[in-house]
Amino acid sequence: EDQVTQSPEALRLQEGESSSLNCSYTVSGLRGLFWYRQDPGKGPEFLFTLYSAGEEKEKERLKATLTKKESFLHITAPKPEDSATYLCAVLVAGGGADGLTFGKGTHLIIQP
């Protein structure tokens, strides 16, 4: 069974305090790994796509990396507006499958 596990479940940081969120995956054939951001009461918002080990993507204070077993979302000098739940999702190989498998997310709080 394909599995996506995110850690920690929750993380509280001071503004400017950098850290990393982890997403480990066990899938039969990875077609892609994706990071989304979800604000309270909202739908997920797309951030990044990673296709292969060694790949990195950056956007403002966020940087996503991928290995063969896990992905990290690095947050550098975060601001309060970065507070959200960050979701990792995978797309696995198999026919025309395009349903994403999500992890439970990391609830990130950045305190001023």
Next chain:
Amino acid sequence: EPEVTQTPSHQVTQMGQEVILRCVPISNHLYFYWYRQILGQKVEFLVSFYNNEISEKSEIFDDQFSVERPDGSNFTLKIRSTKLEDSAMYFCASRPPGLATFTGELFFGEGSRLTVL
């Protein structure tokens, strides 16, 4: 900026009743999805829809669920006989055409919260 809109934002229903959740995807998008999120749990894939037919469905999407694109703009999810465990936030999502490889970028609506009593 174009967005996916969903109605209702919250619906309360009695167990056994039928519910229809509605979505208006972004106008030039051709792939449509329903996901759900039970409170405190992960976002789960229900179904994908393309060219007026289901392209993939999960184990959750059993015979009590159906989807339809009744006109050129709406995309609906029907739950025929609701159960207590159907209580969740239901998200509609869409993506544009034209890419041979799915980039993983879905545009989600704000969700419809379903409460089954």
